[in-house]
Amino acid sequence: MLLTRAEMTFDFAGAKLDPAKDRELxxxxxxxxxxxxxxxxxIGHWLYEAPDLEAARFLSRQxxxxxxxxxxxxxxxxxxxxxxxxxxxxxxxLATGQxxxxxxxxxxxxxxxxxxxxxxxxxxxxxxLDHPGIVAILERAVKQExxxxxxxxxxxxQVIAGKPWLRRRLLGLNLVSMWGVRRLVRxxxxxxxxxxxxxxxxxxxxxxxxxCAELRLRRTGLLDRPxxxxxxxxxxxxxxxxxxxxxxxxLGRLLTLPLRLLPVVGKKRRLTDSYLADPALRVPRAPxxxxxxxxxxxx
Ligand SMILES: [Fe+2]
Ligand SMILES: [Fe+2]
Numbered sequence: 001m002l003l004t005r006a007e008m009t010f011d012f013a014g015a016k017l018d019p020a021k022d023r024e025l026x027x028x029x030x031x032x033x034x035x036x037x038x039x040x041x042x043i044g045h046w047l048y049e050a051p052d053l054e055a056a057r058f059l060s061r062q063x064x065x066x067x068x069x070x071x072x073x074x075x076x077x078x079x080x081x082x083x084x085x086x087x088x089x090x091x092x093x094l095a096t097g098q099x100x101x102x103x104x105x106x107x108x109x110x111x112x113x114x115x116x117x118x119x120x121x122x123x124x125x126x127x128x129l130d131h132p133g134i135v136a137i138l139e140r141a142v143k144q145e146x147x148x149x150x151x152x153x154x155x156x157x158q159v160i161a162g163k164p165w166l167r168r169r170l171l172g173l174n175l176v177s178m179w180g181v182r183r184l185v186r187x188x189x190x191x192x193x194x195x196x197x198x199x200x201x202x203x204x205x206x207x208x209x210x211x212c213a214e215l216r217l218r219r220t221g222l223l224d225r226p227x228x229x230x231x232x233x234x235x236x237x238x239x240x241x242x243x244x245x246x247x248x249x250x251l252g253r254l255l256t257l258p259l260r261l262l263p264v265v266g267k268k269r270r271l272t273d274s275y276l277a278d279p280a281l282r283v284p285r286a287p288x289x290x291x292x293x294x295x296x297x298x299x
Contacts, residue, residue, distance in 0.1 A: 001146055001150045001153060002150075002153045002216055002220065003116075003212055003216055005123065005146075007212065008119065008120050008123055008212050010127075010204070010208045012124070012127055012128050012198060012201055012205075015128060015197035015201060016128055016130045016198070017125070017129045017130060017198050018130055019079075019130060019131045019134070022198075023080055023082065025192055025193070025196070025199075026080055026082070027080060027082030027083075028085075028192075030077050030080070030082065031077070031087060032087050032088060033073050033118070033121075033122075034074065034077070034084060034087075035087035035095060035272070035275075036087075036091070036095050036118055037067075037069040037070045037072075037073055038070055038271055038275045039272055040066025040070065041270065041271045042110075043062055043063040043066065046059055046103070046106050047059045047063070049103050055155070058151055062144075062148055062151075065144040065148075068144075069141050072137050072141055074280075074281055079131070079133060080131075080134075084275075084276055088184065088187065090180055090187065091184065092272075094114070094180045094181070094184070095272075096272055098110075098114075098173075098180070101246055101249050102249075103155075103159065104159040104170060105173065107151070107152045107155035107156050107159065108152065108159070108160075108174070108220070108222065109170070109173055109174065109177060111148055111149065111152025111153075111155070111156075112149060112153045112156050112220060113174055113213060113216065113217075114177065115148045116149050116212070116213060117181055117209060117213065118145060119145045119146065119149055120209050122141065122142050124205060125138060126138050126139060126142070153219070156170070156220045156221075156222065157220050157221050160220075160221055160222065167221070167222055168241060168242075169241065169242045169245055170222055171217065171222045171223060171242075172238035172239045172240075172241055172242030172243070173242045173246075174213070174217060174222065176239055176242070176243075178210055181209065181210070182206065182210070185202060185203070185206040188202060189202055214227050
């Protein structure tokens with residue numbers, strides 16, 4: 001990865017999350033993660049778009065890993081005595097609504113940036129949660145997430161080489177994702193207990209996460225100077241340009257779609273809409289990688 005674990009680690013100064021006392025908060029948090037893992041179905045789309053064999057092979061393996069993570073979070077919720085519940089709308093928007101329109105958007109926004117944010121949140125939970133069993137499950141998962149981020153970073157640098165227009169566009173979309181992350185944290189600060197020793201550090205953790213996201217933008221080559229040196233007008237222009245291009249792509253797709261398919265498109269229900277009613281969620285399975293999981297755990 002372009003950032004080390006040490007760079008991404010935030011100092012919570014020994015503050016801890018208690019599995020019993022903080023059960024409600026942990027249940028809410030792990031349900032956001034569960035939704036994120038269910039969005040692993042989107043890999044099916046990107047496998048079809050894979051530009052080469054290495055990418056296709058990587059995505060096939062990633063799909064298996066993301067669905068091991070689904071099992072992990074179902075298991076973690078059961079260990080905490082919590083039940084699967086819907087995600088916050090901002091999480092849904094970040095993970096599904098912001099799904100890329102192209103391979104470049106997928107690797108830059110979903111893999112490098114998106115999974116980068118998730119990875120930092122996993123590190124944060126590992127460092128604060130006072131539950132060795134759950135921490136061990138997460139430690140195995142982060143090794144796989146690190147590889148996903150690494151792939152996203154390498155492929156981002158590759159797709160923008162010699163394409164300044166694409167670099168600008170991906171930067172604009174990244175600025176929108178960073179705004180979404182800020183909104184999510186604002187919600188958490190409003191809704192969650194403000195006097196909790198871990199949660200009082202949330203604003204500083206957000207600053208650190210955004211600083212790491214910026215560093216990743218610099219190291220992948222998407223950003224050539226500190227974000228603070230970009231005026232708000234310049235940032236607004238980058239976002240406007242990125243969205244204008246996205247709107248054009250969507251319009252182009254719509255115009256080429258046979259009219260008879262239009263009613264079907266709006267009704268499609270995917271696993272990300274139906275997973276909470278899925279019978280598999282009612283039976284907690286052993287975490288991936290444990291002796292009784294029966295799956296292939298790679299790290
Ligand atoms: Fe995952
Ligand atoms: Fe992942």
